[in-house]
Amino acid sequence: MNAHPYLRAVARALAKERLEAVMIGNAAAALQGAPVTTQDVDFFVRDTPRNRAKIKAIADDLGARAWQPYYPASKMLQLQSDTLPMPVEFVFVAHGIRSFEGLRSRAVEMTFDDGDWSVLVASLPDIIKSKRSAGRPKDQAVLPVLEATLAQKEKMRG
Amino acid sequence: MAERGRRKRRSAELRALRIASDRAEAEMIRRHLEMTPEQRLDFLRVKLPGGGSAL
Numbered sequence: 001m002n003a004h005p006y007l008r009a010v011a012r013a014l015a016k017e018r019l020e021a022v023m024i025g026n027a028a029a030a031l032q033g034a035p036v037t038t039q040d041v042d043f044f045v046r047d048t049p050r051n052r053a054k055i056k057a058i059a060d061d062l063g064a065r066a067w068q069p070y071y072p073a074s075k076m077l078q079l080q081s082d083t084l085p086m087p088v089e090f091v092f093v094a095h096g097i098r099s100f101e102g103l104r105s106r107a108v109e110m111t112f113d114d115g116d117w118s119v120l121v122a123s124l125p126d127i128i129k130s131k132r133s134a135g136r137p138k139d140q141a142v143l144p145v146l147e148a149t150l151a152q153k154e155k156m157r158g
Numbered sequence: 159m160a161e162r163g164r165r166k167r168r169s170a171e172l173r174a175l176r177i178a179s180d181r182a183e184a185e186m187i188r189r190h191l192e193m194t195p196e197q198r199l200d201f202l203r204v205k206l207p208g209g210g211s212a213l
C-alpha cells in the first residue's frame with residue numbers, strides 16, 4: 001500500500017505543531033532505498049513535556065488518539081485512528097540511538113511533491129545500528145538487506 | 159560413487175541458486191535506489207482482519 005497520503009498528513013501535522021522528529025525503522029529504511037516493508041511508521045523525538053503536548057496536538061490534527069502502550073514501561077506514544085491505516089509511533093528511547101542531536105545531525109530531509117512537504121529521515125547506518133542493537137528476530141531478519149543496500153549506495157557514490 | 163556424484167551436483171546447484179539469489183537481491187536494491195522519493199512510498203503493509211498482512 002502506498003503511504004503517500006498518510007505520510008503527507010503526518011508530515012504536515014508535524015510541521016504545523018513544529019515538532020522536530022526523525023523517522024526511524026523500516027519506513028525510514030524504505031525511504032533510504034531499501035526494499036523493505038512495514039506496518040507502522042516510527043519517529044524519534046526528544047522526551048520533553050512540550051513535545052508530548054505537541055504529539056497530543058498532532059493526534060487531534062489527525063483525528064487520532066495518542067496513547068502509551070504498556071504504560072508506564074514503554075517510552076513511546078502511539079497514534080491510532082480509523083483514518084490512518086498504520087500506527088504512527090513517537091519513541092523517546094530507541095536501541096542504538098544515544099542522542100536526538102546525533103541522529104538529527106546525520107539525518108536527511110527528504111522532500112516530496114516538489115517541496116510541498118518533507119520528513120527528516122534517519123541515515124541508513126543509524127537505522128542499521130539501531131536494528132543490530134535491538135537484536136529482535138524481526139530486526140535481525142532485515143539486517144542483511146539493509147547492509148546490502150548501504151553497500152550498494154556506497155558503491156554508487158563511488 | 160553415484161552418491162558422491164549426486165552430492166557434488168547438489169552442492170553445485172545450491173551454489174548456483176545462492177549466486178542467482180544474491181544477484182536478484184542486488185538488482186532489486188539497485189532498482190529501489192533509482193526510484194524517486196515518491197516511488198519509495200510503497201512500503202506499507204496493512205494488517206488483514208483474519209490475520210496476516212498485505213501490501
